Amino acid sequence: MALGGYFTRFLQLRDELSEDDLARLAAMPTRLETFQPGEVIVSPGPHTRSCLVVSGLAGRVTMLAGKPAVQAITALHVPGDFVDLHAFVLKELDHAVVAFGRVEVEFVDHTELAQMTEHFPHLTRLFWMTTAIDAAVHRQWLFASSVLRSSAHLAHLICELYVRMSSVGAVRDYIMTVPLLQRELAEILGYSSIHINRAVRDLRDRKLVRWQGSEVEILSWDGLTRLARFDPTYLEIGYRPR
Amino acid sequence: MALGGYFTRFLQLRDELSEDDLARLAAMPTRLETFQPGEVIVSPGPHTRSCLVVSGLAGRVTMLAGKPAVQAITALHVPGDFVDLHAFVLKELDHAVVAFGRVEVEFVDHTELAQMTEHFPHLTRLFWMTTAIDAAVHRQWLFASSVLRSSAHLAHLICELYVRMSSVGAVRDYIMTVPLLQRELAEILGYSSIHINRAVRDLRDRKLVRWQGSEVEILSWDGLTRLARFDPTYLEIGYRPR
DNA sequence: CGGCAAATTGACACATCTCAAAGCCTGTGG
DNA sequence: CCACAGGCTTTGAGATGTGTCAATTTGCCG
Numbered sequence: 001m002a003l004g005g006y007f008t009r010f011l012q013l014r015d016e017l018s019e020d021d022l023a024r025l026a027a028m029p030t031r032l033e034t035f036q037p038g039e040v041i042v043s044p045g046p047h048t049r050s051c052l053v054v055s056g057l058a059g060r061v062t063m064l065a066g067k068p069a070v071q072a073i074t075a076l077h078v079p080g081d082f083v084d085l086h087a088f089v090l091k092e093l094d095h096a097v098v099a100f101g102r103v104e105v106e107f108v109d110h111t112e113l114a115q116m117t118e119h120f121p122h123l124t125r126l127f128w129m130t131t132a133i134d135a136a137v138h139r140q141w142l143f144a145s146s147v148l149r150s151s152a153h154l155a156h157l158i159c160e161l162y163v164r165m166s167s168v169g170a171v172r173d174y175i176m177t178v179p180l181l182q183r184e185l186a187e188i189l190g191y192s193s194i195h196i197n198r199a200v201r202d203l204r205d206r207k208l209v210r211w212q213g214s215e216v217e218i219l220s221w222d223g224l225t226r227l228a229r230f231d232p233t234y235l236e237i238g239y240r241p242r
Numbered sequence: 243m244a245l246g247g248y249f250t251r252f253l254q255l256r257d258e259l260s261e262d263d264l265a266r267l268a269a270m271p272t273r274l275e276t277f278q279p280g281e282v283i284v285s286p287g288p289h290t291r292s293c294l295v296v297s298g299l300a301g302r303v304t305m306l307a308g309k310p311a312v313q314a315i316t317a318l319h320v321p322g323d324f325v326d327l328h329a330f331v332l333k334e335l336d337h338a339v340v341a342f343g344r345v346e347v348e349f350v351d352h353t354e355l356a357q358m359t360e361h362f363p364h365l366t367r368l369f370w371m372t373t374a375i376d377a378a379v380h381r382q383w384l385f386a387s388s389v390l391r392s393s394a395h396l397a398h399l400i401c402e403l404y405v406r407m408s409s410v411g412a413v414r415d416y417i418m419t420v421p422l423l424q425r426e427l428a429e430i431l432g433y434s435s436i437h438i439n440r441a442v443r444d445l446r447d448r449k450l451v452r453w454q455g456s457e458v459e460i461l462s463w464d465g466l467t468r469l470a471r472f473d474p475t476y477l478e479i480g481y482r483p484r
Numbered sequence: 485c486g487g488c489a490a491a492t493t494g495a496c497a498c499a500t501c502t503c504a505a506a507g508c509c510t511g512t513g514g
Numbered sequence: 515c516c517a518c519a520g521g522c523t524t525t526g527a528g529a530t531g532t533g534t535c536a537a538t539t540t541g542c543c544g
Binding site for chain 1: 302304306308312314316317328331332333334336337356359360363366367368370371373374375376377378380381382383384385387388389429431432471473475476478482484
């Protein structure tokens with residue numbers, strides 16, 4: 001199927017797609033590629049295509065050369081996410097997209113997207129919406145990093161990933177795969193990896209999660225959301241004419 | 243003029259507008275309103291119009307009820323910024339928009355924007371771009387809050403505000419008006435207001451800024467950008483066909 | 485002049501970072 | 515099957531960054 005089923009599902013969770021919309025999505029030529037753990041999917045710079053995640057976990061890495069060189073992970077993307085769709089309107093990426101674990105992505109040419117904006121205003125608004133949801137997630141991360149201490153902050157990330165993955169059906173029960181090293185979690189949340197280790201231990205000690213390698217089981221959804229003060233409203237999972 | 247000159251300038255700094263585009267912008271009916279310091283411009287919830295800043299400084303405040311109630315400021319907006327344009331595609335705001343100092347804003351009905359998306363694909367892409375730039379700013383704030391300590395973090399905010407304001411001509415020399423209390427700076431950067439006070443003093447002691455009330459003068463642009471490791475690329479100020 | 489909110493300062497508590505070392509897991513080669 | 519190497523995780527201890535509380539000073543406005 002062109003434009004991976006997960007993405008279509010992502011849209012359909014938020015608005016109705018007409019027959020024409022679905023046909024246009026299905027007709028969109030894409031190119032599937034697979035990336036190994038740690039590989040760079042898209043480098044910073046100008047691009048003429050964007051990609052969406054079909055399976056696995058991808059992230060955006062903002063880097064700053066100089067001394068010391070530093071980097072942070074500013075976004076995570078699960079199946080169905082159109083990772084660098086914003087590059088279609090920005091034309092240039094100021095960050096890299098990298099694979100965490102093994103990742104399959106589909107690439108779509110910007111010429112296709114441009115053609116869509118010329119003739120499919122409703123689809124255009126929905127694509128626009130997906131980048132607006134990305135921004136809402138960014139704001140929530142800012143908020144969390146402002147008001148939560150390390151354990152609660154980590155818990156918040158777990159809650160968000162769980163809701164996002166479960167909304168597209170990428171989890172079973174309360175178990176999900178999070179192929180992130182503690183060093184990478186540190187670059188997401190803005191702590192040292194040693195501190196992340198302590199936060200993970202804290203969540204374990206509180207019996208909120210079981211966490212072994214990249215397998216995370218949520219033992220108490222209530223406890224976790226209470227600690228993280230998590231409210232999924234910002235993910236905009238809800239049916240609404242757009 | 244409909245759709246404030248600053249916003250047109252914001253777009254023209256980034257792409258060429260055709261006669262048709264300009265005519266459509268000029269024909270867009272807007273309603274100008276003025277808000278006093280601290281007033282809420284837009285409350286959380288569903289809306290049928292969006293607003294753009296004509297003069298003054300506005301911000302987005304994310305709140306969380308409960309005990310303790312907490313809030314953070316997740317975005318700032320200078321003249322020419324289409325503050326809650328994303329509400330056009332999200333339909334509902336998960337945060338408030340408030341006035342810092344006296345603020346003039348123009349409201350535009352979503353029906354107008356919807357009509358634009360039906361017939362003006364190029365303008366649509368440019369409007370989409372402005373929300374993508376918002377997201378890029380969010381990412382930079384995430385990055386800064388990950389890798390910078392308080393003084394450098396504050397310096398980064400000053401640099402960003404200066405570049406954004408000067409790009410639309412809202413500063414003179416190296417002096418700008420930043421009508422933010424230290425408590426509000428704390429809610430932006432995620433520190434306590436006491437710590438902000440110390441960061442301000444630090445920047446003063448280093449002779450990087452003069453800061454009196456809401457008037458900020460940058461004494462050493464080089465020193466400030468070096469401390470903040472500031473690189474304005476993410477603001478996407480550059481001409482590019484979109 | 486008085487009153488209030490904001491800015492400033494000091495002292496101490498808590499959160500997080502850095503450095504260093506030890507333990508664990510996994511893949512590889514003998 | 516074992517030994518080893520390397521990267522990741524885990525732990526400890528001390529340094530630094532930041533938060534909280536309380537008090538003082540400043541600046542604005544009536």
